[in-house]
Amino acid sequence: MNIGEAARVSGVNAKLIRHYESIGIIPKASRSESGYRTYTETEVHILSFVKRARTLGFSMKEIKKLVSLWRNKNRASGEVKNLALQHINEMEQKIFELQSMVQTLKHLSKNCHGDHRPDCPILNDLAGQREDL
Amino acid sequence: MNIGEAARVSGVNAKLIRHYESIGIIPKASRSESGYRTYTETEVHILSFVKRARTLGFSMKEIKKLVSLWRNKNRASGEVKNLALQHINEMEQKIFELQSMVQTLKHLSKNCHGDHRPDCPILNDLAGQREDL
DNA sequence: TTTTGACCTTCCAATGATTGGAAGCTCTAA
DNA sequence: TTAGAGCTTCCAATCATTGGAAGGTCAAAA
Secondary structure, X not given: OOHHHHHHHHXXXXXXXXXXXXXXXXXXXXXXXXXXXXXXXXXXXXXXXXXXXXXXXXXXXXXXXXXXXXXXXXXXXXXXXHHHHHHHHHHHHHHHHHHHHHHHHHHHHHOOOOOOOOOOXXXXXXXXXXXXX | OOHHHHHHHHOOOHHHHHHHHHOOOOOOOEEOOOOOEEOOHHHHHHHHHHHHHHHOOOOHHHHHHHHHHHHOOOXXXXXXXXXXXXXXXXXXXXXXXXXXXXHHHHHHHHOOOOOOOOOOXXXXXXXXOOOOO
């Protein structure tokens, strides 16, 4: 299987597959006589694994760890769980921050006429003139 | 006021102030005889404005727009409001995505022993073996 | 007066994840 | 044989920020 087909099957585009290989996320692909990368089902499986982990918001650093844990038959589930729990915490923190920003901006927007008039509570806030919240 | 003091007052570090100047977010600072950047209250005010907008999650591109709207006395509030509303939508979308990831990962973690045993639902999911959700 | 140390300057590189393009080689089908 | 799709490598850009190196400037202490 060439890189193009591996990309189609795994859902990770060819450019990214080469990149993942270059930074050591996935093992180096074997090559055909002419130098083309060739992939087996196992390797495409790893690519799908990476794709899924990205969908779940893991960083490439974390994914590197997860892939190695997965490839290690004697892995302990504790390490994986810790990684997941830590990742959940980070995401929940991020959600909290975003919610706080949304709340502030919604409030400011509600009080902004949003027409041709120049007075704008949003700009006023940014300029340091806070209104009561 | 030198860049160091401007950084202290505005809360934007010196390195970043130079960077903001170089990409045109803030106007070029005037210089002392020896070439040091000098800042007035007005310029520090702009820096605080940028800082606050970053806190609210605006991109530098959006902030560039906001700064120019702010500096333009004849600005219409409509444009600012649209920018804010669009930004709110993007953040809410991001929150939704994060919440979905958290939900999935929490479920998988709950069913993971998290000990020395090798069986791990999190890895199983990543490897493509979805359990019922 | 010299020296120390804090502060300033510019420039270049790295981060993280991905995307883009250029230049060139290989394969397949017409 | 040639067109074009697919592959190769390498280098650069994105975004916002941080880091370091190499060197000039300023104020106060020795």
